[in-house]
Amino acid sequence: AQTVTQSQPEMSVQEAETVTLSCTYDTSENNYYLFWYKQPPSRQMILVIRQEAYKQQNATENRFSVNFQKAAKSFSLKISDSQLGDTAMYFCAFMNNNDMRFGAGTRLTVKP
Amino acid sequence: EPEVTQTPSHQVTQMGQEVILRCVPISNHLYFYWYRQILGQKVEFLVSFYNNEISEKSEIFDDQFSVERPDGSNFTLKIRSTKLEDSAMYFCASRAHGVYEQYFGPGTRLTVT
Numbered sequence: 528a529q530t531v532t533q534s535q536p537e538m539s540v541q542e543a544e545t546v547t548l549s550c551t552y553d554t555s556e557n558n559y560y561l562f563w564y565k566q567p568p569s570r571q572m573i574l575v576i577r578q579e580a581y582k583q584q585n586a587t588e589n590r591f592s593v594n595f596q597k598a599a600k601s602f603s604l605k606i607s608d609s610q611l612g613d614t615a616m617y618f619c620a621f622m623n624n625n626d627m628r629f630g631a632g633t634r635l636t637v638k639p
Numbered sequence: 640e641p642e643v644t645q646t647p648s649h650q651v652t653q654m655g656q657e658v659i660l661r662c663v664p665i666s667n668h669l670y671f672y673w674y675r676q677i678l679g680q681k682v683e684f685l686v687s688f689y690n691n692e693i694s695e696k697s698e699i700f701d702d703q704f705s706v707e708r709p710d711g712s713n714f715t716l717k718i719r720s721t722k723l724e725d726s727a728m729y730f731c732a733s734r735a736h737g738v739y740e741q742y743f744g745p746g747t748r749l750t751v752t
Contacts, residue, residue, distance in 0.1 A: 560739040560740075562740060564682075564743075569745075570676075570728060570745075570746055571743065571745050571746070572682070572730060572732075572743035572746075573743075574740050574741075574742065574743075577739065577740050579739070618681065618682060620682075622739060622741075624695060625670065625687045625689065625694050625695050626684050626687055626695040626697070627672070627674075627684055627741065628684060629681050629682040629683070629684075630681065631680075631681045632681055
């Protein structure tokens with residue numbers, strides 16, 4: 528079974544600074560999809576960014592970008608110019624064969 | 640912008656009772672999912688549903704759970720005889736064919752007393 532590991536239970540960053548959240552996964556599959564979801568205090572799950580494993584180019588969505596290292600099975604999220612509204616739980620997720628597995632999450636706090 | 644909706648937002652039930660959690664996926668989506676999140680823990684996959692049948696299910700999704708798409712818009716999760724440990728947030732999600740990101744509903748908080 529695929530496993531997703533987020534080794535940083537909590538992180539903090541100053542407003543306007545950059546922070547990187549780590550994620551590693553374990554799979555024997557070659558084709559799969561990776562995602563970062565944000566869960567603010569409202570507990571809504573919000574898609575931040577996605578990456579297809581067959582694409583070498585790292586995905587970017589405005590202030591959010593990923594560093595996808597397929598051989599190392601690593602998928603980190605970089606948040607640039609952090610904003611107070613980025614404060615949330617961030618979950619890394621792996622999807623293959625129509626089921627998605629999440630990591631344990633990283634609680635990010637952006638400090639003013 | 641279309642969104643996944645879920646009702647009720649909060650359900651309180653007594654142990655041993657049956658509950659049905661309801662979801663309306665985005666209208667042109669074909670793949671449907673249920674997840675649960677015990678307070679303070681990670682989101683756990685329960686089941687995926689496509690073409691009117693279960694396509695994947697996790698070890699959590701035992702005989703106490705069932706899913707149904709009773710009409711063209713609703714997607715339900717039934718728990719036959721609730722246990723205290725079923726208390727959690729339950730999320731429904733959906734995605735379109737050929738697109739792999741899932742869109743989540745706001746969740747139903749289930750409290751079993």
